[in-house]
Amino acid sequence: MYFRELRHTAYRGFSSDNALDFSKRSSFVREVMLERVFPTRVIIPLKQHYGDPAIPIVNVGEHVTIGQCIGIPEENAFAVPVHSSISGEVTEIRDITLPNGVTCKAVCITSDRKRTYHKSVYPRSNIGISASEFMGIVKAAGIVGMGGEGIPTIAKINRARQAKVREVLVNCLQSEPYAGSDFIRITDSADYVVMGAVALAGAVGVTKIRFLISDKRRNEIDALMNSMQMTAGEYSGYSFDFVYYKERYPQGYYRMIAKSLYNMNLEIGQSVEEECQAVIFNVSTVYACWEAVADNLPLIARIITVTDEENKGHNVWAPIGTPVSELLDTVNGISVTNNEIIWGNCLTGLPISDPNNTPIIKTTSGITVVRKTQISKLPCIHCSSCYEACPMELDPGYLYQLLKCNESIKAEDERVLKCISCGACSYVCPSGIDLTSVIASYASARRNTNSYAYASTERIDISSQGLMDAESGEVTEPVKYFDGSMLLPFEEGKRI
């Protein structure tokens, strides 16, 4: 037996039958297809993560190559490096405001159409590296949580080590309508996902890995199982485990996972690592970690679902910084006239007005085009649909009325700050009341996360600079001891 345990656990999910299962509507399910996008230019923001921005280390007119470091963290800053995703010439370094409100510098690069990789990027001949080396690679590769929150992965690893977690959870629970980037990542590169999970487990210092996945995703489950069987011989000390969930939105949110797996109701300020002794990594992040190890490639590209409501759309592999307009050009027949372009997915995304100058970043999992429709707003009929749909068991209708009447203290008594901005209440409201924008805006503002709309910043304290230290703590659980010379992970770059 290559792996210690492969257990099918019972279905888990919301207790409410009214929770949202978008897979039931065939129009929300996109054909899995992967194309590569080679943009003519990229706009790479130097702050694509939760924390501080990097500072540019390239000049206008300079020629850069794929994987070359173009931005490094300032000293003692909670930041990760940024790398060029195409080869070409730096044409401009300017300020940019992203749809999520982040304002930072961005490096604009025009492609030379050569796709030249930096000299540091090549397949690593020996992937047997120690945990501390792995952490150094993850930090230097600029890997951040790709599920949407954008927390630097190195910070998560360190926090998990401090909390002495017992298991690693790989989050494969992507459940928003149209979204499919994580699933194609699994089917396309299941071996990298499995090996990345092992590497992360080794770095965190645990041997137990659990994949959280919807029971409807049979192809992805089969792909992961095959990869485990093929690769597990090299990692016989680790145990793999599947946890099957009902297809529900937003089941992949960390609080929902904590509740379903550990029966823990996480309050504001509590983290999965400390309360549940587990750490959650998004499946795309896990892949990126192993890509950094195996191919010595920093995080320069990701899979994005590009779609509209007319059943046109697919998944594309796109370099970070690709303008949205160039992504939309890859989908035949997609029209932006009289439509709204969403940076992200249609339940949690943000509208954009200038697709030519809005890039995708490390946390963007989708670009969605929806019809501009005026929802007729009627008075609340007290149907309780919003209450039933709310994954945090809030009463959105009541909270909405309190906030409209400026009764913010009462609203906080009713736990308004626990709102996770999932949009479920507004989605189900038959009267078309815009509950989410009122409640989520208040909750987010009170949590002081204006700069990052959907981040639950209470999970990571950015003043804890030690979390960004790749060498912090004593490494006790190696992935596999390295017996040869160590390749330098990436070019560190020079400060200008």
Next chain:
Amino acid sequence: MRKLSTAPFIHTLRGTQYIYMCIALALIPPVIHAVFFYGLRALVLIVFSALLSLLLSGFVHGERDYGSVCEGVIFALMLPPGTSIITAAAGVFVAQLLVKRMFGGMGSYCFSPIAFARIFVEMAFPYDMGGFDSELGMRWFELESLFWLGGDGAGARISDYSMAELMAGRFSTFIGTGCALLIIIGMIFLLCSKSVGMRAPLIFLVTTAVAHFVTDIDLGPTDSLVSTLVYMMTSGILFVAAYLMTDPVTVAAYGWASVVEGVMAGIALPVISTKCSPIIAMCVTVIVVNLFDLTVRYFSDIMRRCRKAGDA
């Protein structure tokens, strides 16, 4: 405070109009029965009530409230076939202007306007509400006699009919409450469409049936069962459960409150029935449940605060 987002950018297809459309579709079987059994006169009464409700709600609220069309139809279906248009108009006025407007407005009224209006017309126009005149002269273009054998049922008692005839609604009753079969079809449609909460009405029906069975148990189990079935089919309770107890504004659709309200209605109905006529008893029961729903919401707020204080 910066408005972060206008998300979500998609909405459920089950909007308010969908809910009312489903209710309207679920009302088609009783309407067909009404026209089939009571002729064009019933159709005129139904259409008149629906249009007047829509007109009044538009006049009062300044916008079209398609829910009021359903209310107009439901109200008309609860009237005797011989009801005059003036009586129907009075009921619609009371429902739309007095109950809906004065007690909360659209989406926030505290008790069922239909139940209140039905009680009002019963008390204000007792003669008009008094009988089930089924003389042929009163039935304009009635179709029922083309298909059924035997008499028109005038003056017949419930015990004179077979179970099949009762199920088909071929007995003197209100315009749309007679045919249990078609009402059940409407209920099944509502249940499948998931447009309204059906927990409270179903529990109401079960509780009522059990209460009736237990009350008549001294007749013997078989007779008690038959008596219960006849009661459930002929009293109009199916209609009340399907169309009055499913109003999301006044009856809890989900949670333990819907269970409590369903049980409470089932227990209250036999008690109230001893004091007044069956239709009034059912309407009063609905209003009692509506008021209880208000109380439940108030106490659930208090309980939530207590729980919060306990957690703290």
